[in-house]
Amino acid sequence: MWRGVRTLARQSEGRYTMPVRQRVLAAFPPTLPHLLASPGSASSLVQSLSISFFSTSASSVPWVGEKLTQPASLFSSFASHKRFLPLEEASFSPRPYTCSAAPESEPKELGQVPVELCPETSNVPPHILQQVSRRLHLQPQHPLNIVKRKLESFFRKPSLQASTGSPLPHAVFSTYDSFSPVVSLQQNFDDLLIPHDHVSRKRSETYYCDDLHVLRPHTSAHQTQLLRAGQSAFLVTGDCYRRDTIDASHNPIFHQTEGVRVFTREDLGYPKSDEEARKMVVQHMKATLESLVAHIFGADTPTRWVNEYFPFTDPSFELEIFFRDEWMEVLGCGAIHPQILQNCGLGDRFGWAFGQGIDRLAMVLFQIPDIRLFWSMDRRFLDQFAQVTEDDEQLPVFQPFSKYPPCPKDITFWLPSDRAYFENDFYELIRSVADDLIEEVVLLDDFVHPRSQRRSHCYRIVYRAMDRSLRNEEINELQESVRAAVVNELKVELR
Numbered sequence: 001m002w003r004g005v006r007t008l009a010r011q012s013e014g015r016y017t018m019p020v021r022q023r024v025l026a027a028f029p030p031t032l033p034h035l036l037a038s039p040g041s042a043s044s045l046v047q048s049l050s051i052s053f054f055s056t057s058a059s060s061v062p063w064v065g066e067k068l069t070q071p072a073s074l075f076s077s078f079a080s081h082k083r084f085l086p087l088e089e090a091s092f093s094p095r096p097y098t099c100s101a102a103p104e105s106e107p108k109e110l111g112q113v114p115v116e117l118c119p120e121t122s123n124v125p126p127h128i129l130q131q132v133s134r135r136l137h138l139q140p141q142h143p144l145n146i147v148k149r150k151l152e153s154f155f156r157k158p159s160l161q162a163s164t165g166s167p168l169p170h171a172v173f174s175t176y177d178s179f180s181p182v183v184s185l186q187q188n189f190d191d192l193l194i195p196h197d198h199v200s201r202k203r204s205e206t207y208y209c210d211d212l213h214v215l216r217p218h219t220s221a222h223q224t225q226l227l228r229a230g231q232s233a234f235l236v237t238g239d240c241y242r243r244d245t246i247d248a249s250h251n252p253i254f255h256q257t258e259g260v261r262v263f264t265r266e267d268l269g270y271p272k273s274d275e276e277a278r279k280m281v282v283q284h285m286k287a288t289l290e291s292l293v294a295h296i297f298g299a300d301t302p303t304r305w306v307n308e309y310f311p312f313t314d315p316s317f318e319l320e321i322f323f324r325d326e327w328m329e330v331l332g333c334g335a336i337h338p339q340i341l342q343n344c345g346l347g348d349r350f351g352w353a354f355g356q357g358i359d360r361l362a363m364v365l366f367q368i369p370d371i372r373l374f375w376s377m378d379r380r381f382l383d384q385f386a387q388v389t390e391d392d393e394q395l396p397v398f399q400p401f402s403k404y405p406p407c408p409k410d411i412t413f414w415l416p417s418d419r420a421y422f423e424n425d426f427y428e429l430i431r432s433v434a435d436d437l438i439e440e441v442v443l444l445d446d447f448v449h450p451r452s453q454r455r456s457h458c459y460r461i462v463y464r465a466m467d468r469s470l471r472n473e474e475i476n477e478l479q480e481s482v483r484a485a486v487v488n489e490l491k492v493e494l495r
Contacts, residue, residue, distance in 0.1 A: 124207045124215060125432045128241065128252060132215075136374055137237055137255045138177060141386050143362040144255050144374060148177070148237050149390035151257050151356065154295045155235060166284045169267050171233035173259070176222070181239055182213050183221040191224040192312040193337055204422040207241045207252075215241035219258040220312065220355060227344040232262040232351075237358070243424040246431065246441040248370045254359045260336070261285070262351035277350045278335050282315065285333060285352035289319055293330065296365070297321060312337050313353060323364065331356040368398045370466070372436050378467055404469045406439060409479045412458040413492040421490065429489055430461065433481045439464040456495060 137144045155173035188194075189201055199205055200217060207215040216222075219236045226234055237257045244250045263281060271277040290303055302322040306329075310316040313334025320327045333354035341349055359371055366385070368374070373381055380401040388396060415421045427441060438461060445458035461482070463475050486492050 121211050122209055123203050124209060125428060127432050127435050128207065128215070131253055131375070132181060132239070134375070135178075135239055137239065137358065141388065142374070142382070143366055143368065143385050144358055146385060146388050146390060147358045147362045147365065148255075148257065150296060151237075151292070151358070152235060153390045154292050155233075155259065166287050167269075168263065168280070168284050171261065173261075174231060174234045175237070176226070176234065177237045179219075179222050179236065179238055181215050181241065182209055183216045184213055187225065188214055188216055188218075188221040191340070191343065192220055193339060194311045198311070204424045205243055207243065217242045218355060219256045220353070223258065223260055223312075223353065224340065224344050226260070227262065227341070227346060231260075233260070235259050243428055245423070246427050246438055248372075248440065249360065249363065251359070251371045251374075252428070252431070254357060254371075257356045257358055258353065259356070260351060260353045261288070262336070262341070262346065262349050264349055268350065274338075274350075281335050281350045281352050285335070285354070286317075289331065289333060289354060293319065293321055296361070297323060308332060308334075310334055312340060314338075328364070330361065365395050366398045369400075370439070372439070372466055373398075375436060376466055402467070404465055404467075407463040407470050407472070407475045409461050409463065409475065410444070410458060411461065411479070411483060411486070412445075412456060412495040413486060414495060415455045415457060416491045416493075417454065419491060421492070425490060426459070426486065429485050430482050433485055434461075434463065434478045437463050437465055437470065437478065 136142050137148050139145055152173075152175050155175075158170075185201075189198070194200060206217050209215065216238070217240055219238050219240060222236045222238075226236070235257055237255065240254055240256050242252060242254070244252050261284070263277075263284075265271065265277070268277050268280050271280060286305065293301055293303055304320050304322075304327070306318045306320060308316045308318045310332060314337050316332070316334035318329050319331050319333065320329050322328075331354050333352065336351040336353050338347070341347060341351065359374060362368065362374070363371065376382070378401070381398075384396060384398060423443070430438060430441065440460075440462040442460045442462075443457060444460050445456075447456045447458070448454070449456075461479070463470055463478065483494060487494060
């Protein structure tokens with residue numbers, strides 16, 4: 001599933017910005033090959049330091065491929081064309097972001113250069129920053145890591161060509177799982193042909209680090225980077241970020257695997273036309289992804305293809321499976337848009353790409369009922385997956401270890417009449433107050449006063465902890481904080 005790129009009707013851009021001011025550390029590698037033209041790092045040395053990330057294109061970095069010997073001159077080279085944003089304090093010590101050119105390559109440590117940042121345009125709140133270092137997909141025996149390895153094992157199979165029944169040549173897929181989550185607008189939007197008026201560019205939908213950089217909402221942001229580096233078969237897995245609703249299956253941080261396969265005309269047997277070549281590529285893609293579904297869910301799993309639209313593929317599809325008595329979307333895919341290949345210097349080639357959300361996949365495979373559980377450090381959760389491998393055909397079903405009672409609280413307010421209101425701003429704000437104690441937020445009533453035409457919303461906020469019973473006093477205090485925050489930040493009028 002490629003999140004945030006469908007043509008859904010959404011509201012226009014909001015103005016809510018979280019106040020953030022702090023010195024941070026930015027990380028840069030002492031040696032940066034072309035393949036790592038857009039790296040970054042999350043680092044923290046002591047509790048008083050916080051984090052920032054940097055990402056830029058190879059063409060704008062004069063020191064790509066050279067050894068860094070003068071940090072001061074490095075900073076000045078960036079300061080001339082980049083705005084740096086302050087980020088809130090974070091007291092964790094994350095593992096540096098790295099990238100491997102092949103699955104067996106050792107990660108390379110990134111050096112650190114302290115940098116003074118400037119404020120103003122970030123909408124990334126502290127509770128998101130504090131989770132960036134977690135990188136659940138890299139934690140051994142975490143359910144997301146197991147699903148990631150299961151996907152990778154399929155594309156490493158020597159028998160992959162035979163399992164798809166395709167006459168096209170087999171390729172060994174390189175895997176990447178440690179790119180920085182901070183990417184440029186060019187990487188995330190422009191290179192993927194996402195229109196300037198597309199909903200996914202709005203600040204009400206995407207986390208902006210500054211005017212030129214975002215926390216990636218999809219791993220497709222690294223596609224052109226790798227294509228330009230000469231890669232023709234690869235998987236990219238990483239943490240992605242999107243301002244979203246609050247319920248058991250949605251979280252502002254999720255994880256995705258992007259897969260890409262590119263063919264030369266020779267690989268395709270010198271087709272007579274571009275149209276014929278694209279048909280061959282789509283046929284290979286469908287055969288490959290149907291085999292992937294069989295690898296994950298079983299050989300007898302029914303599938304169906306649904307036509308879709310994504311700006312970066314043409315034609316585009318979603319693959320659905322009939323699983324546990326219902327049709328369920330498992331991934332989005334399509335033939336890579338010819339203009340993208342042309343812009344990468346590959347105008348004479350053809351390829352396909354897919355995006356797979358691994359959080360949702362893990363929830364289905366392990367029957368995990370709440371996405372918040374992935375962020376739990378409770379051993380009663382993690383130990384259930386300690387012996388699972390990517391080769392296991394029979395995966396364990398999650399066994400609930402507790403079910404604490406919910407605590408619902410309602411809040412009703414008049415929407416502001418002099419500024420735009422966006423629900424994602426409201427969700428982000430209450431997350432910043434109560435974080436993972438919120439299980440769900442439901443819009444109960446959308447009312448327009450018949451005389452004044454003022455509009456009000458009534459929401460039910462369901463509080464529930466994963467590891468303990470919540471006290472009424474604690475929830476009442478949180479609810480009062482939420483009420484004060486929405487008035488101060490969103491300029492609503494409580495009812």
